[in-house]
Amino acid sequence: MRISYNWLKNFIDIDKTPEELSLILTDIGLEVESLEVEQSIPGGLAGLVVGEVITCEQHPNADKLKITTVNVGQPELLNIVCGAPNVRVGLKVIVAQVGTTCHPTTGEPFKITKSKIRGEASEGMLCGEDEIGLGTSHAGIVELSADAEVGSLVKSYFNMEDDYAYEIGLTPNRADAASHLGVARDLAAYFRTDIKPLNLSDFKASTNKDTSVRVDSIEDAPRYSGINIKNIKVAESPEWLRNKLAAIGVRSINNIVDVTNYILHDLGQPLHAFDQDKISGNQVIVRKAKEGELFTTLDGVERKLSSEDLVIADAEKPMCIAGVFGGEHSGVTEGTTSIFLESAYFNPVSVRKTSKRHTLKTDSSFRFERGTNPDITVEALKKAAILIAEVAGGEVSSEIVDLYPNPIAPFEFPITYANIQRVIGKDIPTETIKEIIVSLGIEIKNETNQGFDVLVPPYKVDVTREIDVVEEVLRIYGYNNIELKTQIKASLNTSEKPDREVVLNQIADLLISNGYREILSNSLTKDEYLENPETAVKLLNPLSSDLDVMRQNLLFSALVAIGYNQKRRSADLKVFEYGRSYNLVDENYVEKQLFSLAIAGRKESEQWNNSNNVVSFFDIKAPVDAIIKRLKVEGIRIEEYQGAYFDYGLSYKKGEKVLVSLGAVSKKNLKKADVDGPVFFAQFDFDLLVKVIKKNKITYKEVSKFPSVRRDLALLLDESVSFEQLRLIANKTERKLLKEVQIFDVYKGDKLPSGKKSYALSFILQDEEKTLTDKQIDTIIQKLIINFEKEVGATVR
Helix, strand or coil: EEEHHHHCCCCCCCCCHHHHHHHHHCCCCCCCCEEEECCHHHCCCHCCCEEEEEEEEECCCCCCCEEEECCCCCCCCCEEEECCCCCCCCCEEEEEECEEEECCCCCCCCCCCCCCEEEEECEEEEEEHHHHHHCCCCCCCCCCCCCCCCCCCHHCCCCCCCCCEEEEECCCCCCHHHCCCCHHHHHHHHHHHCCCCCCCCCCCCCCCCCCCEEECCCCCCCCCEEEEEEECCCCCCCCCHHHHHHHCCCCCHHHHHHHHHHHHHHHHCCEEEEEECCCCEEEEEEEEECCCCCCEEECEEEEECCCCCEEECCCEEEEEEEECCCCCCCCCCCCCCEEEEEEECCHHHHHHHHHCCCCCCCCCHHHHHCCCCCCCHHHHHHHHHHHHHHHCCCCCCCCHHHHCCCCCCCCEEEEEEEHHHHHHHHCHHHHHHHHHHHHHCCEEEECCCCCEEEECCCCCCCCHHHHHHHHHHHHHHHHHHHCCCCCCCCCCCCCCCHHHHHHHHHHHHHHHCCCCEEEECCCEEEEHCCCCHHHHCCCCCCCCCCEEECCCCCCCHHHHHHHHHHHCCCEEEEEEEEEEEEECCCCCEEEEEEEEEEEEECCCCCCCCCCECCHHHHHHHHHHHHHHCCCCCCCEEEEEECCCEEEEEEEEEEEEEEEEEEEECCHHHHCCCCCCCCCEEEEHHHHHHHHHHHHCCCCCCCCCCCCCCCEEEEEEEEEECHHHHEEEEHHCCCCCCCCEEEEEECCCCCCCCCCCCEEEEEEHHHCCCCCCCHHHHHHHHHHHHHHHHHHHCCECC
């Protein structure tokens, strides 16, 4: 939202510089994102002064040039060579002195330098319109009036004043500040001063009854006001109005439309002008649209309306989508001579749904869907009528219609000083508190020593509770004025062990040190990515078809990120994410904390000696195993993955619950996300992980002084036998001395019997108290062989 510095002065006296005011606005909650100088003429005539031609003689070396001496209010006259046909003694002129930068109407700015023209010195330039941006004429130099003060700034002569535009990052709850009046109200509260009252004395009422107005949907249009204005002449707006709108980035259209835009940004009240002669039956009816009713908007698009849309119609057809967009056939044109001017308060929810339904966002809908001021509709009409009379010659031809059957009451609730002091954390004087509240337009009544009741005007839609008033007091008093205590005391919640953040950081540190990068994804996704549509959490009012459900896993969040990077020539990726999944189970919403890893592309950047080093399943298994080992998770059972995520993979289970699933993402899922494979993915149930390691204890153990021993076995096995089965058998066979079991080779081929495979296993043995003997080692290996043969039919190769 753009706000004009000069425009604010219409409502409040400001003695601060634009830069100082920028800091104040940010301090009171209206964050200024940028501050720009706005000039109606490029360059703003900066540096140009009024001069008087004292002498004017023919140039000795050029028939069309004159040599002049010019008084610019300095002790010495300037010698200036000029070729304008109208230069003469006694003429008041615009002078660009040496060092001044001129901004022409067309072309690039140029700087005036001391020079010689046909051998004669020239110390400046006498300016024409096109040379300084005043116009397009090149017929001669600008002639100023005889009473122009020599040496004064040309900017002052033309009553030009630079303006400054603030780009304010308005938060959605601050609908009350979506205008110059709204911003001025906050500034008035900060400076403890009053807003200048609206001057409506020039409004001339009429007692005629012209257009008939009827509201059929009072809940959607609680207040509807209107007035007829005749004898208007639609034309270009005067310069002051064009400049006002240009300062805030609004394009001028014509004087009538510009007045409605001016009132919108001035008072925050959207208006709409209908061509009176195009209103069938001379009736304005505020009603719900008929289902499927066709309507062509101002942009020329024919739209099919819903029965939930509120329209402003005449006796035959809709003329406008209420609060959102006007119609092509009822708007103001060059031939319009009389108008019906609308000023209303529409239900914010109704406008928001209609705006979203038709994907129409306008300045009016922006304000209506956040909540406008229902108490200002008539004042806005009067001010607009005064301006239309000024810029278009219009005159009011009817009484003001104001249908407001159920006035919206202010928000009323109690406030206590104790709560204000407690929340803010500082003992602010009670008089200061009341002064701020009253300066914000909030009425105080039923005052006691402990507090008071407040009546909050309905335009402050975000101030409906005591805590909201506390926030209002704090932002006007100033967050920077609340001193930090030298000692901050906090009660730490130590109920959950281990600390989730500590566990998360341990995992993140491990992965980052191995080249992984963290990603953060939107929890909203498209229904195409759902794992179980029947348990999906769907949005009732989605932002778009791509963001209409809550995610059920982190798989597609990773795939979307990988696909995005692949399309930007960054295909070698190792990423992880910490986030939630959402499901609806037995009519209960269930959130689950998950942790995922994903890899794609090459393990390392392509080199001459490793061009085919693409990632594999084992490159996702390695970090999963490292995480489990780092967190000392024990008692894991590994099974073949069963599900729709992967073409193949594993599930690590703790008891009957899956702790982590990992594998090669299925081609079907890769296609859904438009990702070039392969991609390997792992997803932890983080809630279960924290629960599993809850009883882990940190123990100290000396590094053994005695060496470990490795022995290898090659086993011929049935293809159905898994490494996990062998590991469990080994650990059961030797619980004390066997420290580790690994598989380092797998072979399947025509040299083995059908249905068979070969596993090469390594066993790490160690005694913490003495060196193992060959006899002990052989005994353990022999027991392992016997148990492998007995339980899975293994044969030693």
